[in-house]
Amino acid sequence: MAGNTEPLSPRSRLAVTAGRAAAAVSRAAGRGSGSVIGGKVALRLDPDLLARxxxxxxxVLVSATNGKTTTTRLIAEALRxxxxxxxxxxxxxxxxxxxSALAGGAEEQYGVxxxxxxxxxxxARDVxxxxxxxxxxxxxxxxxxxxxxxxxxxxxxxLQGQKAVIIANxxxxxxxxxASSSPNVVWVAAGQEWKDDAWSCPSCGGVMQRPDDDWFCAECGFRRPTPSWALxxxxxxxxxxxxWPISLQLPGRANKANAATSAAVAAAFGVAPQVALERMGSVTAVAGRYDVVQYAGRDIRLLLAKNPAGWLETFSLIDAPPAPVLLSVNARxxxxxxxxxxxxxxxSRLAGHPICVIGDRKLDLAVRLEVAGVDFQVCNDADDAVRRCPPGRIEAIANYTAFQDLRRVVGN
Amino acid sequence: MSDTSLRLVWVYPDLLSTYGDQGNALVVERRAQQRGLAVQREDIRSDQPIPTSGDIYLIGGGEDRPQRLAAERLVRDGGLNRAVDNGAIIFSVCAGYQILGREFVNDLGETSQGLGLLDVTSTRGEADRCVGDVLGDIDERLNLPQLTGFENHQGITHLGPTARPLARVRLGRGNGTGDGTEGAWNDTVFGTYMHGPVLARNPQIADLLVKLALDVNALPPTDDRWYEALREERITAATQPA
Known part of the structure; x- marks a missing residue:
């Protein structure tokens, strides 16, 4: 199945070439990898290009609020x-x-x-x-x-009438x-710590009952499906x-959940769980996330958390007190x-950790932490914060642009 | 006042706690505790009866369908109205503010009945959502410093004769009526479109609620330097072009 079964039309080839040219200009101008501008130029010249x-x-498509970049990476490793x-x-x-990414894959078999x-x-409609x-x-x-x-x-x-197999939590x-509007679903019991967006039944609006790991709506009968895969x-x-044992280098329960889903996806493509999980064990960091960087004599672990559910999963994977924690939040x-x-x-779950606070919105964090009743220091910048921590491991948790800022400072 | 207690009720977190407004409950709880009050906080889900003997009730913002469901359940329950009759203080935000009014337009485009605790009615605006930082002057009768907050809504709220505007906006849209009003209040019931959460941005409003609930004129001072630093930063950011 590798390689193009049907060559791209002249128009599509022109679009890909124009897109590459725009990407090269963008890279040369120092404005990032250029993949987005390249794709935009190409899609304008040929709107059907993504399908082609x-x-x-x-x-295989991967979507979610949290964990999609990591899971995409784990599935890619498994399918290789x-x-x-x-x-x-x-x-x-x-x-x-x-x-833009797929245009570079003319010789490949899988698109993840x-x-x-x-x-x-x-x-999902296009590809x-x-x-x-x-x-x-x-x-x-x-x-x-x-x-x-x-x-x-x-x-x-x-997803209604979608022919793909849906692998869903x-x-x-x-x-x-x-997912339940589609005919072909594989359910994975992948767990989820955050529950506060689903106390109301998505089907009828009734109050959800959530005993232990189960959930159901007492009013309309909508309930947790029986999973065929589980973490x-x-x-x-x-x-x-x-x-099958999970031996990830990536930390935390959420990444084990991502591995479980990835194993179910791999199986749908004929890769056995043992093989898939072994390959996932080679992943050390994903676009800088989970990387441990040496800076100023400290080992800084870079953790990205963009929203309440992400912060909750991140708190459960950091080292116990007295490991220092650096928090950075922007609102760009x-x-x-x-x-x-x-x-x-x-x-309040950070009680006992020394906490340093930075980022554009460090004062919002300061008030938040003061009301949570935990001790903290407001620092000038990342360098200042790191130097206030004792040598050793620092758990650095940041939201999106704050994470990029932090990577630049510590040289990741 | 160390032997004084405060019963704080956080209404329907399963439906109306989507925009960080539970911070209002955290701020009131913390600031009351710092004054030596014994705070009893209760989070009441929408399948539970609303207690009628609370001192302060806080209600937050939510998405459009949960707002309709919350209004139906609160009207059926009737507890909030009885609590107000008992002298309780109510502070509400966004979707919760609309529910406290006479009626609002729901996610189905129909009119939902509100609790009638504030003399306001709300409709849905045709213009873009109001999203961004807000700066306003609070009703001078309340003797409070400038209002700072973040709005994110499409509602338009008209005030009737017995509701007073909580503030006049200098920046932002507030009630969305074009007359510069933001929020509404009567003697014991307050409503605002401000998130932030608004009581973290304006701790003196939190203190006002506690003073009204306890019927005292003053509270012992607290160390507010981080609140003050945040206020100064947000007020400066709102008044300076990006």
């Missing part, structure tokens, strides 16, 4: 057991960035594509995927992204509601009941300009 560059590929993979590994996850939640339905992995949905950048339940509704409408009621501690349980366009979400994060 994907037509020879076995495509069977053949070549093209992927938007840098997280350019809207149609232009996806087009991270898709922004808002664009899933359209991309005729074989599989779609849906991890979770929760509140994120509400000043620009709109309502979480509306996103679930758009997924549900977009049985533990997220919004994901289950979105169980450090193991993935497959549909035959076999338990790509972060969402409202910082109210900080109050949906339970910062």
């Amino acid at each position: 560059v994907a037509q020879h590929l076995d495509v 057991a069977n053949g070549g993979v093209v992927s938007n590994a840098l997280g350019a996850n809207m149609p232009a960035g996806i087009t 594509i991270e898709v922004d939640e808002k664009y899933l339905a359209g991309v 005729t995927p074989k599989a779609i992995a849906l991890l979770n949905l929760s509140r994120d950048q509400l000043d620009r992204a709109g309502e979480t339940r509306m996103l679930a509704e758009r997924w549900r409408e977009g 049985a533990d997220d009621p919004l994901v289950v509601w979105a 169980s501690g450090d193991h993935v349980l497959d549909p035959h009941g076999s338990a 366009g790509a972060d969402g300009t409202d910082t109210s979400w900080l109050w949906d994060v339970d910062y």
Whole structure:
């Protein structure tokens, strides 16, 4: 199946070439990798280009509020057991960035594509995927992204009649509601710590009952489907009941959940769980996330957390006190300009850690931490914060642009 | 006042806690505790009865469908109205503010009945969503410093004769009526479109609620330097072009 079965039309080839030229100009101008501008130019010249560059590929789409970049990477590693993979590994996850990434994959067999939640339905229509992995949905950048339940509704409408196999998290009621409009779903019990966007039944609006790990609506009967795959501690349980050990270098429960979903996706493409999970163990960092960087005699672990659900999962993976924690929050366009979400994060869980606070919105964090009743220091910048911590490991948690700023300072 | 207690009720977190407004409950709780008050906080889900003997009730913003469901359940429950009759203080934000009014336009485009605790009615604007930092002057009768907050809504709220505007905006849209008003209040019931959360940005409003609930004129001072630093930064940011 590798290689183009049908060569690109002259128009498409022209579009790809023009896109590459624009990307090269963008790189030369120091404005990033250029993949997005390249894709935009190419898509304008040929609106069907995304469909065309994907037509020879076995495509899997990955979408979620959190974990999509990491899961895309894990699936890509797993599928490489069977053949070549093209992927938007840098997280350019809207149609232009996806087009640009796939245009470089003429010789590959698989396309493993991270898709922004808002664009899933359209991309799924264009690229005729074989599989779609849906991890979770929760509140994120509400000043620009709109309502979480509306996103679930758009997924549900977009996935109706979808021929791809949907591999979906049985533990997220919004994901289950979105996926259950499609005929072919593989349910994975991947867990989810954050529950505060699904206390109201997505189907009828009744109050959800959530005893232990189960959930159901007592009013309309909408309930957790029986999963065929599950994350169980450090193991993935497959549909035959076999338990396969997870040995990731990436930290945390959420990444084990991502591995479980990735194993289910890999199986849909004929890669055995044992092979898939072994390959996932080679991933050390994803676009800088989870990287440990040496700076000023300290080991700084870089952790990205963009929204309340992400911060919650991150708190559960950091070293115990007295490990120092560096927090950085910005509110630029790509972060969402409202910082109210900080109050949906339970910062009292950081009690006992020395805490240093930086970022454009460090004063919002300061008030948040003062009300949480934990001790903290407001620092001038990343360098100042790091030097106030004792030598050793520092857990640095930052939201999107704050994370990029931090990477630049510590040389990642 | 160390033997005084304060019963704080956070209304319907399952439906109306989407925009960080639970911070309002955290701020009131913290500031009351710093004054030596024993705070009893109760989070009441929409399948539970609203207690009627609380001192302060806080209600937050939510998405459009949860707002309709919350209004239906609160009207059916009736507890908030009884609490106000018992002298409780209510502070509400965005979707919660609209619910406290006489009626609002819901996610289906129909009119939902509100609780009638504020003399306001809300409709849905045709213009773009109001999103961004807000700066305003609070009703001088409340004797409070400038209002700072973040708005993110499409509602338009008209005030009737017995509701007073909580503030006049200098920047931002507030009630969306074009007359510069933001929020509404009567003696014991307050409503605003401000997130931020608004009581973290304006701790003196939190203190006002506590003073009204306890019927005292003053509270012991607290160390407010981080609140003050944040206020100064946000007010400066709002008045300076980006």
